Amino acid sequence: MGLVRKYWRPPVLGLAVALLSGEAFAQGTPLAERIQACNACHGEDGNSKMENIPSLAGQPEFFILNQLVLMRENVRQVEAMVPFVKDLKDDDIRALAAHFAKLEPKASAEPVDPALVKRGEEIASAKRCVSCHAANLGGQEQIPRVAKQRIDYLTKSLKEFGDGTRQGADTNMSVPVAGLSDADLAALAHYAASR
């Protein structure tokens, strides 16, 4: 099961379990039904309450569109997403991206450590995160919003960029994370989540 992400936890909600147990979407599934399936893991309002599952609310529209295409094309391989993306048409992807981009991002209930936020702010300044992720860390075009993202998901992603296990990703992210300790990555995650 080399493809299964070691960080990924099976969702507890019935709908997602039903869909994951082999029932792929038929083509022509109504948008509302697809969104409901997304929400089972990514949160009712696009803000995830589930460990290691990213929030989608307020992500740049282009970012969501791009990632859904890359997952559909099997370039970005996320096993849990396969049943949901494999039959998506371009128009489905456009509609899903437009939907989640409009939702309001909200920080998760994970505890934020002020000391880590301060340390993360220093690292973020040195690494010039805003150059791509925008001044408010809300992302732009192909670059994701990291502000108000889940701390555990940010930490996991930063580690994956560092150790090269994040497939299909732009190579640019391996520069800023090079040489950072796990504690530094956690600090960056706390900082971004708190914005």
Next chain:
Amino acid sequence: MINLIPCRLGLLIAGSFALIAAGSSSAFAQAGFSPLDKSNPAASKQDTNLKPHATPPMAAPTDKLPVDKLKLPAGFKAEVWSSGHPGARTMVEGPKGTIFMGTRQLGRVYAITNKDGKREVKVLLQGLTQPNGLAVKDGALYVLAINKVFRFDNIEDNLDKPGTGVELTDKFNLPDTVHHNWKYADFGPDGKLYIQVGANCNICEINNGIHGQIRRYNPDGSGMEIVARGVRNTVGFDWHPVTKELWFTDNGRDWAGNGGPEDELNVVAKGKEGSFFGFPYCHANGVPDPDVKIPNPCAGVTLPAVTTGPHSAGLGIRFYTGNMFPKSYQNVAFIARRGSWNREQKFGYDVIVARTSGGKAKLEPFLSGFLDEKGNAFSGRPVYVHQMKDGSLLVSDEQNGAIYRITYQAKSAGKTASR
């Protein structure tokens, strides 16, 4: 008008590639950038908000393509040749006329065929990591995706059923670092497969035994030789039709100012195989690097035949040998410049002509119109050029997922000059 036929089998094949890749942990391609990177954006004083432009993963509708904006010298005309294939980059032609097209992040290889005077687009392969490297020899298509190499024999008889090909990855033994290693590959006049291995950073000390090279191999992956060293990131090369010398474009470093160092057009002179082209110490026509400093950085460095503009991203290059264009274009090089990102005022986004002579070259404009200089905006990004059998020239546009065809007609010179 143009049919996009997704090839389900291609998807299955791609899936099996992915499983192979995921099966052994060492097969994960490394993230790319060297941790030794010495980029110093603060010192460059460039706009901190510069970032690489997004490449749409979906193609622009055919009626939205910017073909009417394109400008060419008198007598030349541009038309849409095919569209609906997002990520359009590399173009190579099979003996039966199929255009094979490589992409980067989208991971697809397309096969574009002619049917009843229209183009039919198939997704031939899917799920590869940046399959930019395509080459054709003896009816076989070679596909290079970072370090993976596959050969598909008699490919044009099997466009609906390409199979998994013959994997030659171990034979070629290319590095699995991703950054600047979306491959460019082509067969030389000597029958060898020439392959680029870029620098795995923006600016850093590289392992000269591995990165920053052009290599050549026997078609089976044996007999590797280093043809050029100290090459930061070439993504296009071709051989002069008469001298048979290798000419290659090379992308200059970022975050050292809006003005450059400029990109390069280089030549490997006869008998000078293995020459050192300067990276990371010496750029363009003799510019010492501001971040990686050594004494006499340009000593022993082969300087370019000509520099091709700051951050212009000269990629595809082809020497013209066709019968359609005026005689003055015989044996000149067409170079596609994808256009800048690491520059406040955008630059490039065009196709230029390089007239080569005695190891030097002079540049002149050819195809422009994608760049709106006043608005500092662009509407297309030319990446590769390909000469058709009839002498017309194809230009791929990665931004819009399209190919334009450039033709020439002497009699209609006045009418089409402004197109």
